Amino acid sequence: MIASEWVPLAMGDLLDSPQTAQDAQNRFVSDNLRRIFLQIYRMVGNIDDAQDLTQETFIKALSRAGQIKEEHKAAHWLSRIATNTALDFLRRHGRVSFCEMELAPERHSESPEEILLRSEQQTYLQKGLETLSPRERAAIVLRDMEDLPAEEVARQLSCSKATVRSHIANARIKFRRYAVRAKR
Amino acid sequence: MTPSHIPSVQLALFAGGDLPFWTRVGVERHVAQCDDCAALVREYARQQLDLAQRAEELPPSLTGVAWQSLASEMTANIRLGLAAGACVSAPVAARVRPKLTFALAGLAVILSIIAVERPRLNFGPRPAVAPAPELAGFVPMLEGTGSSVGIRNGGRELSVTAPVGIDEKSVIRTVNARGEIGSRYVEDTGVTVVNIYAE
Ligand SMILES: [Zn+2]
Numbered sequence: 324m325i326a327s328e329w330v331p332l333a334m335g336d337l338l339d340s341p342q343t344a345q346d347a348q349n350r351f352v353s354d355n356l357r358r359i360f361l362q363i364y365r366m367v368g369n370i371d372d373a374q375d376l377t378q379e380t381f382i383k384a385l386s387r388a389g390q391i392k393e394e395h396k397a398a399h400w401l402s403r404i405a406t407n408t409a410l411d412f413l414r415r416h417g418r419v420s421f422c423e424m425e426l427a428p429e430r431h432s433e434s435p436e437e438i439l440l441r442s443e444q445q446t447y448l449q450k451g452l453e454t455l456s457p458r459e460r461a462a463i464v465l466r467d468m469e470d471l472p473a474e475e476v477a478r479q480l481s482c483s484k485a486t487v488r489s490h491i492a493n494a495r496i497k498f499r500r501y502a503v504r505a506k507r
Numbered sequence: 508m509t510p511s512h513i514p515s516v517q518l519a520l521f522a523g524g525d526l527p528f529w530t531r532v533g534v535e536r537h538v539a540q541c542d543d544c545a546a547l548v549r550e551y552a553r554q555q556l557d558l559a560q561r562a563e564e565l566p567p568s569l570t571g572v573a574w575q576s577l578a579s580e581m582t583a584n585i586r587l588g589l590a591a592g593a594c595v596s597a598p599v600a601a602r603v604r605p606k607l608t609f610a611l612a613g614l615a616v617i618l619s620i621i622a623v624e625r626p627r628l629n630f631g632p633r634p635a636v637a638p639a640p641e642l643a644g645f646v647p648m649l650e651g652t653g654s655s656v657g658i659r660n661g662g663r664e665l666s667v668t669a670p671v672g673i674d675e676k677s678v679i680r681t682v683n684a685r686g687e688i689g690s691r692y693v694e695d696t697g698v699t700v701v702n703i704y705a706e
Contacts, residue, residue, distance in 0.1 A: 348589075352582055357574075360581070361562065370566060370577075378581055382588040442567040448558075449566075466523065467555045468562040473525050488520055495519040495551055502554065 348385055355398065356381075358469075359405045365452055365464040366409040376412055380405045399475055406461055406479040413457040451501045455494050462487060463494035513537050513544050522551030 359380055364373035384404050452460050458480060465476045477487035513521075513534050520526045521534045538544050565574050 349582075352585055353578075356578055356581060357563075357565075360578075361565070364566065370569065374577065374581060378584045378588060381581075381585045382592065385585070385589055386592045444561075445564065445567050448561055448564075463558070466525075467558040470559060470562075488525055489516070491523070491525060492516040492519045495523070495554065496515050498558075499519075499550060499554055 351385070351397070352381055355401055358398075359401060362402065362405050362464060362469060363409045365449075365468065366406075366457065366460055367412060368449060368453060372412065376408050377405070380408050383408070399471070402465070402469070402471070403479045406465065410457055410461060410480075447505060451498050451505070454497055454501045459490050459494035459497065462490035463498065466491050467495070512541065515547070518544060518547050519551050522548045523555055 356377070360373055360377045363376045363380070364370065367373055367376065380401065384401050452464070455463065461480060462476055465471045465479060466473060471479075473484060473487055473491065476491070477484045480487055480490070482490075517526065517530065517534055518538075521531060521538070526534060538548055569577060
C-alpha cells in the first residue's frame with residue numbers, strides 16, 4: 324500500500340452533532356457505492372472480490388475522513404483508494420477471474436432474447452478487459468469508462484503522464500484487437 | 508501500414524484527446540489527409556464512446572433487486588467495519604497494522620451475519636438462554652467463531668480466549684461500560700486485538 328493513498332481531504336470544520344456526521348457518512352456511501360463497486364468490478368472481474376474490496380475501500384476512506392465537504396475532490400480521492408485497493412489485491416493474487424457471466428434474473432420488461440443479448444454484451448466487455456494487464460485495465464476503466472482526465476489517472480496509478488498515456492494507448496489498441504477478433 | 512502513416516499508439520491517444528499539443532497538431536494534419544488513419548481514429552473514438560456508455564451497466568446477475576440487496580449488504584458491512592475500527596482504542600490502534608483493523612471488521616461482520624442469518628445457518632443445537640428480567644422479549648444469541656471466541660456456562664457467557672500456545676498471563680482482557688469485551692495478546696506476527704460488541 325502506498326503512503327500517498329492516505330492523504331486526507333480538506334475535511335472542513337468539526338461537525339455539530341454525531342447524527343449529522345452519521346447522515347453525511349450514509350449519504351457519502353449511498354452516493355458513491357455503485358460507481359466504486361463497478362470501478363473495482365471492472366478491474367478484478369468478479370462480484371465477490373469486488374464486494375469485499377468495495378467495503379474495504381469505504382472503510383479505509385471513512386475511518387480517515389471526519390467529514391466530506393468537497394464532494395468533487397472526495398469522489399476522486401475515493402476512486403484513488405479504490406484503484407489502489409484493487410491493484411493491491413491483483414498484485415497479491417496475481418489473477419483476474421471473470422466468472423460472473425451467468426444469466427441475469429428475468430425482468431418483466433425484457434424478452435428472453437434481450438436478456439441473452441445484455442448478458443452477451445457484458446461477457447464481451449469483461450472478456451475484453453481480461454486481455455489487458457491490471458494497470459492497462461485500470462487506465463482504460465478510469466479514462467474511458469469513468470471519464471477521468473489523464474492527469475488524474477496518472478495520479479491514481481502513481482505514475483507519470485507519459486507512462487499513463489502508454490497504458491491508455493496500449494489498452495485501447497489491445498481492446499480494439501480483441502473487438503475485431505470477437506466480431507469475426 | 509506504411510511508414511508514412513501515424514503509429515497506432517498516437518492514433519489511439521489522438522482519438523481520446525490525450526496527445527500533448529504539438530504532437531496533436533501533427534497528427535491532426537495527417538489524419539485530415541489520410542483516409543486509413545482517419546478510419547482508425549473513428550474506430551477508436553467509437554470504442555471509447557461504447558465503453559463510456561457501458562460504464563453504468565451492472566453485471567447481468569446483479570440487475571434490479573439483486574443489486575439493491577447487495578448494496579444494502581455492503582452498506583451494513585461498511586458500518587460494521589467502521590464500528591469495529593472505532594472499538595480499538597487510539598494508542599493500540601497506532602501500533603496495530605492496518606490488516607488488523609480489517610480482521611477486526613471481519614470479526615464484527617461475522618458476528619453480525621451470524622446474528623442476522625441465524626435462522627438460515629445451522630450450527631447445531633443452541634443452549635437455552637434465560638433472559639434477564641429487564642431484557643424480557645430480547646433473546647440474546649451467543650455464538651462462538653474461530654479460536655478467539657468461546658461460550659461457557661451453558662451458553663450464558665461469551666468469552667474471549669487466546670489461541671493455544673499463548674501465555675494466559677500475557678492476555679489483557681477488557682470490558683467497558685458499553686458492553687464491549689476484548690482481549691489483546693502478543694503473537695509472533697504482532698499484537699492481536701479481539702473486540703466483541705453487541706448491537
Ligand atoms: Zn495515414
